[in-house]
Amino acid sequence: MSELPDRRLLLVHAHPDDETINNGATMARYVAEGAQVTLVTCTLGEEGEVLVPELAHLAADQTDELGKHRIGELAAAMAELGVTDHRFLGGPGKYRDTGMIYNAEGNADVPPDTRPDSFWKADLLAAANDLVPVIREIRPQVLVTYDQWGNYGHPDHIQAHRVATYAAALAAAPAYREDLGEAWEITKIYWPTIAETSMRESLRKLREAGDTTTFEGIDPDGPMPPMITPDRLVDCVISAGEYLDRKMNAMKAHATQITVDGPFFALSNNTGNEIFGDEAYRLVKGTAAPGPSGVETDLFAGL
Template identity: 45%
Template sequence: MSRPRTLARRRLLLVHAHPDDESITTGGTIARYAAAPDTEVTLVTCTLGEQGEVMVPELAGLAAEHADQLGGYRIAELAAASAALGLTDHRFLGGVGRWRDSGMVVVAGAFAAAPPPESLHPRAFCADGQRAEQVAALAEILAEVQPQVVVGYDPGGSYGHPDHVRAHEISMAAAAAAPSVRKVYWTVQPLGDLAAGLAELAGAPARGMPWRLPGADELPSVPDETVTTRVEVTDQLAAKVAALRAHATQLTVWSRPSAPEGAGPTSIEQLAFALTNEIAMPVLRTESYTLAGAAGSVQPVRETDLFDGIEAW
């Protein structure tokens, strides 16, 4: 007869659509809480990211339009990223390969509504008729893990990808029915933080960064006033960068000491990464969230810890 599962005092669960999403938006947060005493972090990934573009020319044959083996390869990338972040509890929603990356149609300048392709794979994550089973699969994990805090995406899925939107929908539905859940957060990128990060990268292309800086409105962001929670992850940057580098088929990281040799401390680096679009994005030292239901409240919420206000049990 198996023994009852012993729960950590604090329990955090994150829901992400594809491998690499966890490192890009929440890597520092995962590393911070994974290293905290009596704290358990669980990552749920909804697909294998089969439809992703491939950054490495030598691996281009893995892509969906060729051998269609990218999803299996990205399992190993996600495992390496999880190890870099100190994450030990990872689940694929419904089991490995149950739902497939839906892909999306890229709409220039649009982050709120990126439609799926006209022809969807039968296992596409965003397909009609799949939602109820997906909610049930996530609810089963929540019942086992019993997290007090759940992290997902905002209603627009951060940048409009249909899988992100579906991940938001099922996260909200499953969390609403889970007795343990006290708080639900949406991972967001504040406009002010993004602008400051890009300002730090000004001139970086001339100093060896191989990508261009984005133009106005080329990167998704939210108004600063909608942000309720900022988690400081400076001490976790090395882990986050290692996790980003683990997703080599999807992105590349560029780094440079902030001062030339002999000119002073160089512990803080200029950091940026780019996807296959080769548009530079800063690696921020703070990861930001909106507490669902708190934005627009009479008393603004200003937190620095996802467990603020929770009486752990």
């Protein structure tokens, strides 16, 4: 086995762009610090909405070539962040983007007609077996993936959570599938989240700037959706600092999914530290090693 860097981080995400929105600054920071950063993306995001009018023909209900296009967007975003090891679960296109609908409660849900090759319908063990050899190859000390709600209920996010969690357990068992590599136990597992105080402050700034559509229906002073975590339950906060510009550029690289006009992005560029500068995490496996502020500022803290 070739020499591995001392610190190794694995991220498991559902679609291209999820990684940048949730963890772009974190990824850029650890690459810059010499850590091994590996991204596994579970689908090509074929069912995504196309926000670029001249590329509307790529949509799933037209030429259905959006997934192939998003491979290029992801590569461009990873180049901005400096990530050289990015892979698709089981290979590009093995698992199809499930798509989503909004249910009566206003939450993301599974569409009524899901294709048999959709990620949501994938056999959990089979999909986990596509991730186990990656874990055993790169031997990460830290895994980042979604919580049990997939942040906001998207079926592919929920499935990514299940696959990553199951694969992490299987990869650690010496008796499980020796043909998939030598057993490796991941020491710390984190779920990305948004701290409540940060969210409320960001929402106030957006509303004051005239943006009433981003996070529509959420009152800065009202109840928060499940993806927002009370500050007391946040274990680690990574500040974007000098990596904020890289995150913004990586977001722009996902052009079919993230629009760069309107008050949201204008505000992000002007006061990005408030909107995107903090990436918060909940520790769900391992022992926290908080700093003087009461939270960790390093995913590898204590290792």
